[in-house]
Amino acid sequence: MSRILIIGEHDGRQLNQSTARCVACAAAINSASIEIVVLGASSNDVASAAAALAGVTGVLTVRTAADSPALAAVLAPQIAALAAGYDYVLAPSTTFGKDLLPRVAALxxxxQLSDVMSVLGPRTFQRPIxxxxxLVTIEVPTGIKVVATVRGASFKPVGTGAGAPIRPVELSAPLPTHTRFVELRSGKTDRPDLQTARLVVSGGRGVGSAENFALLYKLAERIGAAVGASRxxxxxxxxPNxxxxxxxxKIIAPELYMAFGISGAIQHLTGIKDAGTIVAVNKDGEAPIFEIADIGLVGDLFEIVPEIEKRLR
Amino acid sequence: MQKIIVCLKRVVDYNVRIRVKPDGSGVVTEGLKMSINPFDEIALEEALRLREKGQAQEVVAVSIGPEDAQQQLRTALAMGADRAILVQTSAELEPLAAARILHQIVIREQPGLVLLGKQAIDDDCNQTGQMLAALWDRPQATFASKLELNGTVATVTREVDAGLEVIEVDLPAVVTSDLRLNEPRYVKLPDIMKAKKKTIDVVAIDSLGVDVAPVLRVTRYDTPPVRSKGGMVKTVDELVTALRDRGLLA
Structure with a gap:
């Protein structure tokens, strides 16, 4: 029976929900064990949260000062060393996982398989191109380690399980010093996180300006939604980006996605097609977004958004 | 620095809507308009700007692909690349194989910087730059939206899920471009004429001595399920009622 290793994503304090989605993908593979490795977390909460996920059989923690904040060039040799004992290495298809895992695979x-969206067999996966x-179906031949990023929107995060043991590990891989973290500029808000929110309000070119986005923020605040945007x-x-x-x-799968002033370029639609309900409001009745919207309303968003907000007070 | 290498992939043009073959054996690419992968075009633009600022002497465009990929390299030369290398093959390569080939070119050319797109818009893998950096044992700065060179160090702003991350890498390094790094220039007719005098060095893939055999087995292609078009409402009242009926709004 095979063993799966998942690279846990976190910001030092909290486990990212993408990890629970990776576990759901791993659970669809018939394996003997699912372990999560947490590198460089300053808080024990990260490992505890990982250990609490249903289906997880063990959590490994690596405490190296160089691992925080996470840099692919520093993490990759450690994960490559650790991977020796596993048949599968999975990471979320977030910017963290996309940066890191190809480096691991090359070592x-x-x-590497990118953006696995469904597990068709223990070594057979589907991914988008x-x-x-x-969609393409890919089989990894027996004897080849499966190294894959998991498209979060395709898997529902697993719930809580019985709790798995946490064990620190020491890795002796030499770590490079050629890559250094400088800073993270983050537009932190009190709104829910875009990638995990149940409701998302989103704006496009039609919103017209940064100031006009205030309308969407106000509606989002009213209903407890995250705010997104088109390219x-x-x-x-x-x-901000x-x-x-x-x-x-970001590729997201909220229960409700409300698109205001977004025409619906194919690249945008790719990011929302797993959403539960898509609402489109656009003054152009011919906008492609209406082709995939569950509910469409043709009209001026500058009248419609405040009106929706008012109706929900 | 002396030299920047830019890696370019020939792909189906951004504006073409592709179709899956009815028998599921592949995607129809015959007769379609082909272009430089847009992310790679941004990488090339960045290299040209660095050279124009006097921060590099030479920009070398490298592609791996069929003979026809010379068309895309000609475009790169017309944009301003000094010379080009085509590693010729008719085979579809996995990103690891492409990275191994690029690694050989890098060993031969000894660039101070390698620039390429964060992903190709055909296979959407987003792997080659990272793999090349690993094989070369050099830093990687992926998803770059800003790049500054200061002597032996590059400062790169990266578009990450949490916002903008700034990292510093020692050169030589691999940098992969995101969409907002720059806006590529248009090619002017006189530049196309001038590009005809520049050289494209064609290298036989076998001469590089790397293992490029595919490892993964692609068994079938499918058309994704389409979301069906829903209904239209006429008023905000109807919209709000519909969302309440679905239990989405309180």
Whole structure:
């Protein structure tokens, strides 16, 4: 029976929900064990949260000062050393996992699968190509370690389980000093996190300016939603890059996605097609977003957004 | 620095909507418009700007692909690359194989910086830059939206899920470009004429002595399920009622 290692993603204090989605993917593979490795977390909460996930059989913690904040070049040799005892190495398909895992795979001399969206067999996986316009089924031959990033929006995070043992490990891989963290500029808000929110309000080029986004923030606050944006709105400087939803931004699966002034370029739609209900409001009735919206309303968002907000008071 | 290498992939043009073959054996690419992968074009633009600022002497464009990939390298030369290398192969390569080839080119050329797109818009793998950095045992700065060179160090702003991360890497290094790094220039006709005099060095893939055999087995291609079009409402009242009926809003 095979063993699975998942790279836990965290910000030093909290486990990222993408890890619980990786565990759901791992659970679909018929394996003997699912272990999570947590590197460089300053708080014990991260390992405890990982150990509490249903299906997890063990958590390994690595405490190296160089591991925090996480740098792919520093983490990769450690994970490659640890991977020797595993048949599968999984990481979330977030910017963390996408940066890190190919480096691990290359050190191991094996190919990597990106954005696994479904598990069709223990060694057979489906993933999107061409911005999600085609799906490809890939089989990893026996004897080759499976190294894959997991597309979070395709898997529901697992709940809590019985609790798994936590064990510190020492890794002796030589660590490079050629890569140094300088700073993280984060537009932290009190709103829910875009990647895990149940409700998302999102704006596009049609919103027109950074100031006008205040309308969406107000509605989001009213209903407890996260706020996202199309690439056009980010490129235009209305909002920071961490709000971008789509192929090259965040791929999300909220229960409700409300798109205001977003025309619906294919790259944007790729980021939301796993959403439960999609609402589109756009003044152009021909906008492609209406082709995939569950509920569409043609009209002026500057009238409609405040009206929705008012109706929900 | 002396030299920047930019890696370019020939891909189906960004504006073409691809189709899966009815028998699931692949994606129809015959007769479609081909272009430089847009992320790689941004990488090339960045290299050209660094050279124009006097921070590099030479920009070398490298591609791996069929003979026809010379078209994309000609475009790169017209944009301003000084010379080009095509590692010719008709085979579809996995990113690890591409990284192994690029590693050989890097050993031969000894660049101070390698720039390439964060992903190719055909296979969407987002792996080659990171793999090259690993094989070369050099730093990687992925998803770059800003790049500054200061002597032997590069400061790179990266677009990450949490916001913008700034890291510092010792050169030589591999940097992969995100969309907001720059806006590539348009090619002018006189530049196309000038590019005809520049050289494309064609290298046979076998001469590099690397293992490029595919490891993964691609068994089938499918068209993704489409979300069906829902209904339209006429008023905000109807919208709010519909969302309440679905239990999405209180």
């Amino acid at each position: 191991l001399g094996v190919p 061409y911005a999600g316009n085609a 056009a709105a980010v490129d235009a400087g209305f909002v 961490d709000m971008q939803v789509g192929q090259t931004g």
